[in-house]
Amino acid sequence: MSLVLNKFLSKVNRFSEWMEPILDDSTIVLGELAGKRFSQYNEETERGFRVKIDRLLSEGLRNVKIHYISDKHHVVEIIE
Amino acid sequence: MNEEFRKIIEDTKRLRYPYNHLRILAYIATRILGDASEIKLLRGMAAAYYTNGYCATFEVDVYSPKLYNNPGILQMLGFKQHKEHPMSPWILEETDTVIDFVGLDIPFDFILVEIGGDGVEILSLEDALAYYLSEIIHWAPSKEAVQRVNIIYIAHQDRIRKDTLKKSLSKMIAYDSLKRVSPTKFSGKLSSKLTQFLEEITREG
Numbered sequence: 001m002s003l004v005l006n007k008f009l010s011k012v013n014r015f016s017e018w019m020e021p022i023l024d025d026s027t028i029v030l031g032e033l034a035g036k037r038f039s040q041y042n043e044e045t046e047r048g049f050r051v052k053i054d055r056l057l058s059e060g061l062r063n064v065k066i067h068y069i070s071d072k073h074h075v076v077e078i079i080e
Numbered sequence: 081m082n083e084e085f086r087k088i089i090e091d092t093k094r095l096r097y098p099y100n101h102l103r104i105l106a107y108i109a110t111r112i113l114g115d116a117s118e119i120k121l122l123r124g125m126a127a128a129y130y131t132n133g134y135c136a137t138f139e140v141d142v143y144s145p146k147l148y149n150n151p152g153i154l155q156m157l158g159f160k161q162h163k164e165h166p167m168s169p170w171i172l173e174e175t176d177t178v179i180d181f182v183g184l185d186i187p188f189d190f191i192l193v194e195i196g197g198d199g200v201e202i203l204s205l206e207d208a209l210a211y212y213l214s215e216i217i218h219w220a221p222s223k224e225a226v227q228r229v230n231i232i233y234i235a236h237q238d239r240i241r242k243d244t245l246k247k248s249l250s251k252m253i254a255y256d257s258l259k260r261v262s263p264t265k266f267s268g269k270l271s272s273k274l275t276q277f278l279e280e281i282t283r284e285g
Binding site: 035045053 | 230232
């Protein structure tokens with residue numbers, strides 16, 4: 001029983017080690033994309049920010065989904 | 081509901097999250113209550129704004145004594161209060177804008193966000209980051225809080241000022257804890273750049 005449990009735990013540990021960098025990568029990708037989009041849609045003012053609403057409105061409604069994040073930081077945005 | 085607000089709602093429907101909710105709240109703050117500072121947005125909506133909506137929240141935590149004390153304004157604009165929910169939120173169904181009224185227990189700093197000629201106040205970038213960092217430091221590090229601090233930091237690393245973040249962390253009684261214990265002890269999932277940044281702040285202090 002304990003042998004089976006040990007094997008299972010070892011698999012879980014290996015899986016966690018394998019998952020960790022990917023989770024980290026996806027956070028980095030989302031962070032970088034968020035920064036890029038924030039700069040596109042906002043301009044800095046003396047007291048904060050001004051949203052470039054015309055730009056947002058001209059693009060129309062876009063539901064952007066992060067469709068796929070590879071370990072090479074490649075992001076595909078799907079426009080629905 | 082007046083014609084002007086109906087027009088705002090139509091525009092809002094074409095805006096992506098979280099700008100749709102910001103547009104509605106900026107209109108109420110500026111044109112109904114008289115000034116952008118009459119509505120202050122906290123926590124989740126601040127995180128949503130700084131992360132381009134990637135860290136989303138269902139409800140908008142609002143500090144606005146004037147609006148809270150005049151529920152007739154929200155009713156006039158078409159909001160309905162749902163008392164069956166624990167927080168009794170106010171909901172505008174046309175735009176799915178959900179408002180929860182909250183108090184201010186910390187003297188937060190706010191910035192002005194202008195949208196469509198109106199304005200509303202949002203928790204400052206450093207206070208938003210410090211708020212979720214203090215959550216990680218004072219309580220168990222929730223996945224949500226870790227994700228928020230990492231994405232906010234990566235998105236705005238060139239904008240975040242060390243001295244301001246230090247003040248924000250002190251305000252939330254988190255600075256001393258960070259000075260005593262390495263950030264990695266509170267959560268092993270913090271971005272390495274953020275960890276390094278926090279270590280620099282505490283070292284310089």
